[in-house]
Amino acid sequence: MVIRMEEPQDYFNVESMIKRAFWNVNAPGCDEHYLTHCLRRHPDYLPGLSRVLERDGQIIAAVFYTRACLVDDSGYEKEILTFGPLAVEPSFQRQGYGKALLAHTFEAAKAQGYDAIVIFGHPGNYVSRGFVSCRRKNISLKNGAFPAAMLVKELVPGALDSRHWYYRESAAYDVDPAGYDAFDQAFEQYVPKTEPRQEEFYIYSHSALTR
Numbered sequence: 001m002v003i004r005m006e007e008p009q010d011y012f013n014v015e016s017m018i019k020r021a022f023w024n025v026n027a028p029g030c031d032e033h034y035l036t037h038c039l040r041r042h043p044d045y046l047p048g049l050s051r052v053l054e055r056d057g058q059i060i061a062a063v064f065y066t067r068a069c070l071v072d073d074s075g076y077e078k079e080i081l082t083f084g085p086l087a088v089e090p091s092f093q094r095q096g097y098g099k100a101l102l103a104h105t106f107e108a109a110k111a112q113g114y115d116a117i118v119i120f121g122h123p124g125n126y127v128s129r130g131f132v133s134c135r136r137k138n139i140s141l142k143n144g145a146f147p148a149a150m151l152v153k154e155l156v157p158g159a160l161d162s163r164h165w166y167y168r169e170s171a172a173y174d175v176d177p178a179g180y181d182a183f184d185q186a187f188e189q190y191v192p193k194t195e196p197r198q199e200e201f202y203i204y205s206h207s208a209l210t211r
């Protein structure tokens with residue numbers, strides 16, 4: 001197993017793997033391979049922290065990091081990290097590769113001076129990686145809401161004191177869907193389907209903690 005930075009010649013294989021990993025998971029079809037393509041061009045994207053995982057010369061997992069920000073009530077801005085997409089080739093899922101990729105990049109992030117990560121994700125994938133609800137660290141959205149899927153990990157214990165923060169995600173994730181169809185033509189085509197697991201995504205992505 002080799003964990004390394006992504007090179008331009010990897011892009012198509014990585015995007016193809018991401019498409020296979022996300023297809024019909026959160027909704028019929030997926031756009032995470034297109035998101036990855038757009039993310040790489042954004043100034044907040046962090047190629048020095050993003051990684052691919054190779055096994056026998058094949059890329060089977062990847063994670064993409066971006067700068068994000070916490071803002072306290074006085075307007076002070078703290079630079080933190082977010083990541084996504086995180087994807088593992090379907091036939092290699094649930095074998096520890098996602099965990100290995102996260103553990104590796106958490107150490108790299110600490111070495112680069114970052115002390116916290118906020119993500120939106122399925123809690124079941126992340127609580128065993130040290131993520132907790134943002135509610136526990138008093139981190140809300142700007143409107144005061146605490147989405148159930150908004151999770152935080154302190155890379156350095158105690159990095160976030162008890163003050164209230166709001167999370168400002170990078171505009172890198174505001175992808176214009178207009179370019180999707182042309183971009184996707186280069187990839188293998190699959191059938192979009194409605195599946196029960198998409199309801200799980202709908203529920204947790206529309207939920208918030210109230211106390």
Ligand SMILES: CC(C)(COP(=O)(O)OP(=O)(O)OC[C@H]1O[C@@H](n2cnc3c(N)ncnc32)[C@H](O)[C@@H]1OP(=O)(O)O)[C@@H](O)C(=O)NCCC(=O)NCCS
Nearest residue numbers: 021022086087088093094095096097098099121122125128
């Ligand atoms: C989510 C994903 C990145 C996880 O990577 P992975 O390599 O499959 O997961 P790992 O084997 O490293 O396990 C990670 C955790 O998942 C959970 N997990 C493992 N096997 C599981 C199973 N069969 N069922 C449910 N949860 C399981 C565990 O909490 C595990 O942590 P543990 O090792 O402490 O028990 C990967 O499955 C994937 O690409 N899924 C599709 C795309 C996606 O949903 N990406 C994340 C968006 S939030």
